[in-house]
Amino acid sequence: RKEVEQDPGPFNVPEGATVAFNCTYSNSASQSFFWYRQDCRKEPKLLMSVYSSGNEDGRFTAQLNRASQYISLLIRDSKLSDSATYLCVVRRGSTLGRLYFGRGTQLTVWP
Amino acid sequence: ETGVTQSPTHLIKTRGQQVTLRCSSQSGHNTVSWYQQALGQGPQFIFQYYREEENGRGNFPPRFSGLQFPNYSSELNVNALELDDSALYLCASSLEGDNEKLFFGSGTQLSVL
Numbered sequence: 001r002k003e004v005e006q007d008p009g010p011f012n013v014p015e016g017a018t019v020a021f022n023c024t025y026s027n028s029a030s031q032s033f034f035w036y037r038q039d040c041r042k043e044p045k046l047l048m049s050v051y052s053s054g055n056e057d058g059r060f061t062a063q064l065n066r067a068s069q070y071i072s073l074l075i076r077d078s079k080l081s082d083s084a085t086y087l088c089v090v091r092r093g094s095t096l097g098r099l100y101f102g103r104g105t106q107l108t109v110w111p
Numbered sequence: 112e113t114g115v116t117q118s119p120t121h122l123i124k125t126r127g128q129q130v131t132l133r134c135s136s137q138s139g140h141n142t143v144s145w146y147q148q149a150l151g152q153g154p155q156f157i158f159q160y161y162r163e164e165e166n167g168r169g170n171f172p173p174r175f176s177g178l179q180f181p182n183y184s185s186e187l188n189v190n191a192l193e194l195d196d197s198a199l200y201l202c203a204s205s206l207e208g209d210n211e212k213l214f215f216g217s218g219t220q221l222s223v224l
Contacts, residue, residue, distance in 0.1 A: 004153070006153075008151075041199060041218075041220065042217060042218070043113070043201060043215035043216060043217045043218055044154065044201070044215055045215070046212065046213070087153055087154075098144060098156040098159055098167055098169065099144075099146075099154075099156065099213070100156070101146075101153030101154045101155070102153050103151065103152050103153045104152075104153050
């Protein structure tokens with residue numbers, strides 16, 4: 001079983017739509033959680049960290065359910081510039097721990 | 112601009128050859144990790160170096176090896192290349208004491224023919 005599972009999509013939505021991505025992680029020892037954004041074959045960039053209490057950054061809201069080992073990302077009022085692949089990422093333990101990436105969910109926002 | 116540069120940006124090799132990929136990080140970034148990203152997949156952890164010592168390794172064979180140098184640069188070496196080694200190779204560094212934020216380079220696209 002993969003460490004992080006994501007629905008690869010693709011998700012195709014019109015501008016202004018709300019879209020939600022989900023992922024699950026298999027190791028209960030995971031301690032840190034992130035969403036990264038990756039544009040076509042470029043480097044991943046940190047979108048936001050995910051905290052147990054849930055957190056919001058503008059149009060983006062992330063949620064974590066440790067009991068279900070489930071992470072979500074909600075994008076409201078989608079923009080054309082949101083078109084990208086969204087990677088769910090977890091890290092276990094220590095500050096020098098490695099990152100486990102999901103395969104990514106592809107989003108295309110159309111005008 | 113992450114301050115992490117990788118070279119070359121693209122590379123074509125043939126099966127059985129050896130390749131060295133390079134990464135240059137910012138001053139003070141004592142931790143560097145290397146990832147392999149095959150097409151349609153997320154990045155997979157290869158290994159990590161901290162202060163020039165290997166400090167964690169993913170599920171990759173010994174023909175994947177690395178070095179980290181005192182000047183915050185590092186190398187990924189792959190021997191006996193196989194077709195499945197074709198991928199985007201990413202390095203990521205972090206500042207001493209802060210592993211929350213990783214700074215990724217823009218990657219090296221390796222094609223093995």
